[in-house]
Amino acid sequence: MTFSRLPLAGLCALLLAAQVQAADGQKLLTQGGANPAAMACAGCHGADGMGMAAAGFPRLAGLSAGYLAKQIGDFRSGTRANPIMQPIAAALSDDEINAVSRTLAALPAPAYPRTGRAEKAEGSGARLALRGAWERNIPECVSCHGPGGLGVGDTFPPLAGQSAQYLSAQLNAWRQGTRKNDPADLMGHVARALSDAEVTAVSDYFASLNPQGAAQ
Amino acid sequence: MKILMPALLALAIVAPVQAAKIAMEDQSQMQPVPAAAAAASVFQPPQEQDLPADAFGQLVQDGRAIFVDTRNQAAEYVGNGMNCTNCHLDQGRKADSAPLWGAYPMYPAYRKKNNRVNSYAERIQGCFQFSMNGKAPAVDSHVINALTAYSYWLATGAPTGKALPGRLYPVVAEPKGGYDLARGEQIYAAQCAVCHGDNGQGQKSGNDYVLPPLWGKDSYNWGAGMHRINTAAGFIKHNMPLGKGGSLSDEEAWHVAAFMNSHERPQDPRLIDGSVEKTRDKYHANDGVNLYGQMVNGVMLGQGIK
Numbered sequence: 001m002t003f004s005r006l007p008l009a010g011l012c013a014l015l016l017a018a019q020v021q022a023a024d025g026q027k028l029l030t031q032g033g034a035n036p037a038a039m040a041c042a043g044c045h046g047a048d049g050m051g052m053a054a055a056g057f058p059r060l061a062g063l064s065a066g067y068l069a070k071q072i073g074d075f076r077s078g079t080r081a082n083p084i085m086q087p088i089a090a091a092l093s094d095d096e097i098n099a100v101s102r103t104l105a106a107l108p109a110p111a112y113p114r115t116g117r118a119e120k121a122e123g124s125g126a127r128l129a130l131r132g133a134w135e136r137n138i139p140e141c142v143s144c145h146g147p148g149g150l151g152v153g154d155t156f157p158p159l160a161g162q163s164a165q166y167l168s169a170q171l172n173a174w175r176q177g178t179r180k181n182d183p184a185d186l187m188g189h190v191a192r193a194l195s196d197a198e199v200t201a202v203s204d205y206f207a208s209l210n211p212q213g214a215a216q
Numbered sequence: 217m218k219i220l221m222p223a224l225l226a227l228a229i230v231a232p233v234q235a236a237k238i239a240m241e242d243q244s245q246m247q248p249v250p251a252a253a254a255a256a257s258v259f260q261p262p263q264e265q266d267l268p269a270d271a272f273g274q275l276v277q278d279g280r281a282i283f284v285d286t287r288n289q290a291a292e293y294v295g296n297g298m299n300c301t302n303c304h305l306d307q308g309r310k311a312d313s314a315p316l317w318g319a320y321p322m323y324p325a326y327r328k329k330n331n332r333v334n335s336y337a338e339r340i341q342g343c344f345q346f347s348m349n350g351k352a353p354a355v356d357s358h359v360i361n362a363l364t365a366y367s368y369w370l371a372t373g374a375p376t377g378k379a380l381p382g383r384l385y386p387v388v389a390e391p392k393g394g395y396d397l398a399r400g401e402q403i404y405a406a407q408c409a410v411c412h413g414d415n416g417q418g419q420k421s422g423n424d425y426v427l428p429p430l431w432g433k434d435s436y437n438w439g440a441g442m443h444r445i446n447t448a449a450g451f452i453k454h455n456m457p458l459g460k461g462g463s464l465s466d467e468e469a470w471h472v473a474a475f476m477n478s479h480e481r482p483q484d485p486r487l488i489d490g491s492v493e494k495t496r497d498k499y500h501a502n503d504g505v506n507l508y509g510q511m512v513n514g515v516m517l518g519q520g521i522k
Binding site: 114116117118120121131132134137138139142143144145146147150151152153155156183184185186189190 | 264277280281284285288289301305306307309310406407410411419420421422424426427457458459460461
């Protein structure tokens, strides 16, 4: 008996090791991580990764993998404070973070019009997005987040396709200092220069952008 | 016949190589003016919502659109990844960022160096040939007309021929010990690379450059004013990082400007006989602080890059 158990235990250990080394992003998304505290993303962000607007859970589908992995790491370290995401991030291994970030990045996301600085800007939100408020050193949102707020690289996430609840919560987190994970305070200093009304207006502006081909 | 043939051949060879005419040949530095911060009051351009809804208002809007989205709106004249507003922030409105309201009332301008008078249209042509590394739109083209109308409108109420505070990039004193490329590289990595990339390549969304390239084939060429380290230091000190102007010290601005401008970029279109040395001696030797035709790390800069 003892002879047959040992190879079995060895085999189990090998299988476990193999599983840990190749974390399954799709499984993380729909079923969660190896640690039960690492709940499935889909529970709050949806199986399609499009988030739940009313609850302020953001869209993750199609965001850059580098950005997503950094955010999870920042939840873990606390530079981006969030009571729901902190314990989940802490329960994920580095491998799992990378795997789930790649899976989320590869999910299909709607396309939005590439509205840039050349377009007309009517209303406070559109003006902040497309013109900025340079008398207070607030650049146009699109000057870093790209035309249409589509996002640029691993540093500047998409704003289009996020809910007003999520966007305003983030701007307020920067104003209150509970989110301070941006490079060189680039976003923090902008958020602190905004009024309450401007936070609402610019969040509404990006949340109201309609995907290309969608009914108006 | 024997004498004539080589001469004809030489002509035939020279003709196609002859660069496009450069109206704004003198790109040298302008006389400094006080920074906006040092002035009692700063000129305020009019507001967009006050534009009249007529043909004039439309032309101004066309000019504004070209200014902020030059690569798409004036594509045939742009040869790199830049838009006018990359160096003239806030759509050409921001003081200490070479605003259009500060430029427009200063033309036509006489330049002693080449004994020429340049019109405002020729000044904009210069921008396209140097900063945009492209082709000059014709003086009577829609692009020049629209940009001129936009500039004229921004300068509404500005005195003609008077150098207004904030009209250029303010002069920033060179560090006593000179600039330091190694320190510039460190500052670049810490403050600039997040937007402009590890190798100055900028960042794109689709085909659009969102964060502009600072050197290499898609950046401004060796004839652009920004290639001067002193000019770039003034721009950077007062305008970079974006929205956080004034956060670098004078020394840091110089070091990082020198680092940026110690990389290869597209050739100066005024290149004389294919010679970097001749071009340096004529156009760069007495034009502020620049590294065109200088040896850096054992290589002569100014070779150009395509």
